[in-house]
Amino acid sequence: MAELSKSIDLQPIISQPPNHDLDVSFQPVSPGYPELPTTIPSQVTDYLPLSLFTMVYCCFPIGLFAFLYSMRVREANLLGDQTRAQRASRLVCVLNALAITFGLITLLAILLLVFLSP
Template identity: 35%
Template structure:
């Protein structure tokens, strides 16, 4: 928000900036160590052991003085990232399920392409793995569709046959015959 009093003639002059508070707390040396006398070179920093999460073999560097205090930084190792391996899904479990529960012949073909996908992934041949994975997925969905269609047809047939047989018995033997 705009402060009009700061620009008026009666406004008090701003005071001189105060010295910032010294850095204190864990990780910072106490204010008595490493401070410089009023006139002269800064004192040598004390040999304070620095606890770090890195093994002792990593170098530690002093990067300078800040308000008369020594700051020690632990350098981190350089990490070089290699190429990321992309694995295509092999649909092996889906193939075994379709082979056992839906359509045996298409499930076996899907299982063969699933194994080829897994082998191509292990070799690192991404293009061949992608082709075999796509074929295995297509065969699995076709097998699943055939299995669902056969199941629906079977349930419809059983319901129809039950209704027809009951109606035939009721016509022949009467409405309450459950023989």
């Protein structure tokens, strides 16, 4: 042990008095928040308002499925799963088109029955 202390040159640490001539300002330390991604992935359209419209005014069963798949698109967008969001979005678009077509055909049939009945 004595040999180790002889090989290392131990010198006392001399503390220096603070130099008040320097104007040093300290910045407050910010809390460690995680870094946000610099690029936000593109959001796939969820057609939620259209799904609500078709569910209420056109065809409830088809509109209900469109609404549920719209929620899946929204969830996939939040998770960043673009493939699942795109698939569900295409299905929502098709379901909304079917519901609107069914609603218009039903409305046209009702109008024809009302105006053409004797």
